[in-house]
Amino acid sequence: MKRARARHKPCALKELEVSVSELGLGYESDEIVLFRYCSGTCETAVRNYDLSLKNMRLKKKIRKEKVRARPCCRPLAYDDDVSFLDTYNRYYTVNELSAKECGCV
């Protein structure tokens, strides 16, 4: 008997509270930030572009090229810069950390 496949949800914005240290960007700080990210699939967002690109590939009209013939669930915009103090009391600002809006691009 085959197990049911995990049902993938459509592309949407999700959030997670994490410490700055946990972000893994190299900063040591216990300050908590709201990390928002894009999660889900884009099956319903396939365009004529994607279908045609897939065919150009199959027909070897496009070869040895890095092309993506499927929409990506990605941020359409990013939140404002995030500022924090690290454990040595140094002040940092990081940009494009958290998503503001997601879409199937």
Place this chain on the structure above:
Amino acid sequence: MKRARARHKPCALKELEVSVSELGLGYESDEIVLFRYCSGTCETAVRNYDLSLKNMRLKKKIRKEKVRARPCCRPLAYDDDVSFLDTYNRYYTVNELSAKECGCV
């Protein structure tokens, strides 16, 4: 001796002249269209978002979720609708077929 790896070029707009039939969308027509697409890699476009998302994955803070922690080279905009006559003289219009602008989203 190892063979050199293909050097991937940065994300850019490319073009190809193809017949409507070749697009593989199910239409039979010898009319030629200019199919423009996005090709290349986005290594230089990695954001704090991507690095953090990758870490959240490694730390199992995000599990069983479909997330993409790398920028995609995709159309930022599509060309105008394309119209053509098929071999039976029927008129069709297809949208979002060809890219107008590419970017690392």
